[in-house]
Amino acid sequence: MSTVYAYPWDVVGDPGAAERLAGLNADAVAIAASYHTVRAATPQHPDHRMVQARSAACYVPVRPSAWQGSRLVPAEPDWVPGADPFGAARDAVRGAGLPVHAWVVLTHNSLLGTANEDLTVRNAFGDRYTYALCPSAPDVVDYCERLVSEVMTLGAPDGLILEACGPLGARHGGHHEKTEGADWTAVQLDLLSLCFCTACLELYRDRGVDPVELRGRVCDGVDAAEPPESVDAALGPLAAQVREIRTGTAADLAARLVARAREVRPDIRITMHASANPWGTGPFSTVAGGVPEVDCLVGNCWIPPDVAADGLAALRRLAPSKVDIGAYILALPPQPADPEDLGALMDCFAGAGAGEFHMYHGGLASARRLATIAETLAKRPGPE
Template identity: 60%
Template sequence: MVRTVAHLYPWDVVGDPAAVERVASLGVDAVALAASYHTVRAATPFHPEHRLVDARHAAFYLPVREEVWRGKRLVPAEPSWVDGPDTYGAASAALRAAGLPVYAWTVLTHSSRLGEANPDLVVRNAFGDRYPYALCPANDDVVDYARTLVSEVLELGRPDGVVLEACGPLGFFHGGHHEKTDGADWSPVQQKLLSLCFCAACAERHPDPDGLRAAVRAGVDRGAGSVEEALGERAGQVRDVRTGISRDLRRELVGLVRAADPRVRVAVHATADPWGTGPFATVAGGVDADVDVLTLTCWPGVDASLPAIRALRAEAGGTRTAAYVLALPPRPADGEELLAEWLACAEAGVEEFHLYHAGLASGPRLDALRHAVAGIGKALGDG
């Protein structure tokens, strides 16, 4: 039974002979290894050759095969900051040799590089502002990109599972570098309104896109109390469009995985919020796909996470739920405190824990994770 999954980047393992043993010592049941990932500057506190990796753009950590991607509008970039075309494969082989199952952590619609090169395929808000990091899956080219990405992960990576992140449209949240938007004091409702997409493909799905755009803009500027208040009688139709885009992409990609290899475990980053816009795509209205586990973020802490857990379980239809838990700041390097948070999540119905992040954590933070993993195993009957 899977209880705990540690997240890693390929560069955490490649070139570090001690990395696999260090991760295995946490006692986790599996590793989620980045196969496709967005821009990041990452610490590597234990690596014998470096202390930072500057991944300057979204990239694919498996070979980008020209014969597969030829003629497609969206093609993933290769990473120049790692050695070799298949660091995912090298890291995966090392982890699996130690008996650790490997899940391919696959980020789908988050790519500033592709968005900047294809501005008509990104999320565009009611004011006309484009979010270049947010590919909009209302567009066929974006769906084709996601399909090909997952197909290549399955064929080249041969993973034990896949983790689908950003399996839907992103929005205002989870955005750009050197973010300077906090001073606008936009509420969560305003941010959700700023996340509604009016790219050409989305606009076609609304009977009156100009009227809807005006309603959204007015809702942002007057500080509407809810998305429904801002949209009025349009709210139900807009909600159906938004949840439908995510549902269609989820159904397409999970169906692809099942057809390729039914043994591969499928985890999807998810939220029950129909207006959710981050890398945790909405499953409001039903999952409608053969998913093994829905993973929701519990980074905001227990008080904020418990209602979200209950809401997701209400939408899950019996699908297993996992908590995406943070071992980095502002969480303390305190195993007892981490365990207490995890136990509260388990009490609310969470059945497994996805740990962020075994490669970024310091020694004391790894010790805290080790303590919490052992404790949650005993509490849930695996110890």
């Protein structure tokens, strides 16, 4: 099975967009129903070449009645026309014969995070990640549940894709990122991703973890002349408890959102962007604390192929056999626009356990890259 991703503005206002997406030989199209700030190229659109989504927004209507009493209320977009951009794009793509999955980005929201800093991830040094809503906070969980419910109710999709279904961390964050020169290792970035917001501090204390000791160990690991070999080594005797707290928070959020979606549509196919890494943060949330009742887990394959393959294999080992494993594949630079190269990459990921391929991106790609996607997918077997 293959899915191509797109934004509502790729389709709205372009009479040829739905047929163009259908021509990519994918089995479904994932359209963003909730998304973060972005400046996006639209090389195929007849009316514009760039879209500036100035803030995170919800692309199904934001009904006041549904958000009454919620501290966090999503913004509505004014950069794409119409009262229901997701619905308009959904209907167009369905009209071209393809099912539409609602792609929902959850805790990555700079607008709401900046306005509610106490609900965002705070690292051991006290720095706030205002793009990262922390799911340890009940208000954040409530926001995510309402968002999924509204997308399911108003969006009426054929499938649901959950992204950032857990805490974000030091990666995948700031606008005009300027952090590379610090030379932090992957372990140090994981340490910088551990949260010390009020809700997380309460969790640590409730589970018998001393936040002062934990903060000291994290800071020492980040600033060490010789970086620690692993997060567990840096945290020492606190590692097991902290890992259980972190993975449990992500598992609880995922379980709640899956349950909420199935309240609306018991038969809905649910996909989650996921990682088997217990310290993983970002769009691909950890499922090391328990795999939710989803139909597919999609792993990040925008990284070196051998690392991506290892991650997919780890997801396959972790997930029940009934849960499919998908590979999230970049069809944009630096990936060459070469069907043979893209096909070889997909073969590699299939060998690691991937039975689905999620192609990024049907709206951002040039005509040459769209042709590469179409040619590559045409050579692969369809769903059984």
